[in-house]
Amino acid sequence: MTDRVAVSVVMPCLNEAATLARSIVRAKEGLARLGREGEIVVADNGSTDGSVAIAREAGARVVHVSPRGYGNAYRGGIGAARGEIVVIGDSDDTYDFTRLEELVARVDAGADLVLGSRLLGDIAPGAMPWLHRYVGNPLLSATLNFFYRTRVVDTHSGFRAFRREAYERLALRTGGMEFASEMLIAAARGGWRIEEIPISYLPREGESKLRTFRDGWRHLRLLLLYSPTHLFTAPGLVLSILGLVLLVALAGGPLSIGRLHLDYHVMFLGAALAILGTELSLLGLFARSWKTPPRWFTLERGLVAGAIVFVAGFVLNLLILWQWIASGFGQLMEVRRAILGLTLMVVGAQLAFGAFFLDLVRSRSDHSAAPPLVTEDAPS
Ligand SMILES: Nc1nc2c(ncn2[C@@H]2O[C@H](COP(=O)(O)OP(=O)(O)OP(=O)(O)O)[C@@H](O)[C@H]2O)c(=O)[nH]1
Numbered sequence: 001m002t003d004r005v006a007v008s009v010v011m012p013c014l015n016e017a018a019t020l021a022r023s024i025v026r027a028k029e030g031l032a033r034l035g036r037e038g039e040i041v042v043a044d045n046g047s048t049d050g051s052v053a054i055a056r057e058a059g060a061r062v063v064h065v066s067p068r069g070y071g072n073a074y075r076g077g078i079g080a081a082r083g084e085i086v087v088i089g090d091s092d093d094t095y096d097f098t099r100l101e102e103l104v105a106r107v108d109a110g111a112d113l114v115l116g117s118r119l120l121g122d123i124a125p126g127a128m129p130w131l132h133r134y135v136g137n138p139l140l141s142a143t144l145n146f147f148y149r150t151r152v153v154d155t156h157s158g159f160r161a162f163r164r165e166a167y168e169r170l171a172l173r174t175g176g177m178e179f180a181s182e183m184l185i186a187a188a189r190g191g192w193r194i195e196e197i198p199i200s201y202l203p204r205e206g207e208s209k210l211r212t213f214r215d216g217w218r219h220l221r222l223l224l225l226y227s228p229t230h231l232f233t234a235p236g237l238v239l240s241i242l243g244l245v246l247l248v249a250l251a252g253g254p255l256s257i258g259r260l261h262l263d264y265h266v267m268f269l270g271a272a273l274a275i276l277g278t279e280l281s282l283l284g285l286f287a288r289s290w291k292t293p294p295r296w297f298t299l300e301r302g303l304v305a306g307a308i309v310f311v312a313g314f315v316l317n318l319l320i321l322w323q324w325i326a327s328g329f330g331q332l333m334e335v336r337r338a339i340l341g342l343t344l345m346v347v348g349a350q351l352a353f354g355a356f357f358l359d360l361v362r363s364r365s366d367h368s369a370a371p372p373l374v375t376e377d378a379p380s
């Protein structure tokens, strides 16, 4: 189908017989108020309650998407939409599609993604469970804003508008409820102008498809996976620096700060943190290198850095060995230097082997695959 229209309203639907017709009627009214040619696309994937027949009856275009899932339904439905501008929203009659012109007006005015914000607007009693309203949504929204430098109040709002062509460039790929977060992350990364307008949110009829913990976790998992900086690199650097500071501070002897006495146990902690921190930092580097290998990295630099740290630890242990030999292989109590020395050796080895692995990751990424440039000789 190639004939374009101005606006497509796309609704995912899974067993919404009680509310689907009302949602479509509202969308029709919204399109009529807008006064532009439009269509309503219902993306179904397995409704068994007669929703499909209701959608057809109400004058919507039905597309059947597989596999199941909120994200899949949207990716299929938006992919099949013919509108230049796409408005999306649930088919449970909780968003007021009659006011879609307010979202479209912002797109017309230059916004790339417009969200109807329930948290900035009003939520009817019973429309959103307490746990979602005051815990889940604010926490996940704050995390998304912090990780991806956005300033969106209601990141889980399903009432949105954008241009279809731009949307395609986002190349979204998730299949479940986390699709809502993925769209925002991709939009933020693409430099999109994201705007929110206050909307009203109404209670749903019919069974909710949102499962608090399963879907909350799917969102959180996505936020973490898409940001190796926050998942690996930042905690990794903090832990390794903290670990090294503790180790070095205590290598010469115990420390007393007021009534606080720090000794071997804190050194053990320091060793564990330094090793864990190095591992996390390296994982962060590997994860990032798949897309954008760091320019400063070469295998040789990584190996030299690893070797320096390893040798420092090795020398410390050699000194202990020397002392032991000199004392005629007697009793040995050089625990402090041994902890520091062994930790440095482990961290050094991690860096060196990590450098090999990083080189492997980089050599498999697209960036190093450019063919050499060849120019024909042109005799004068
Ligand atoms: N096609 C399809 N639609 C789905 C699927 N899961 C959810 N939906 C639809 O997506 C919309 C959002 O799902 P809801 O259950 O309303 O989730 P929610 O709005 O976060 O939660 P509530 O506040 O309880 O309504 C609804 O229109 C559902 O019918 C799915 O697997 N396939």
Ligand SMILES: [Mg+2]
Pocket (backbone or CB within 6 Å): 090, 092, 094, 204
């Ligand atoms: Mg809903």
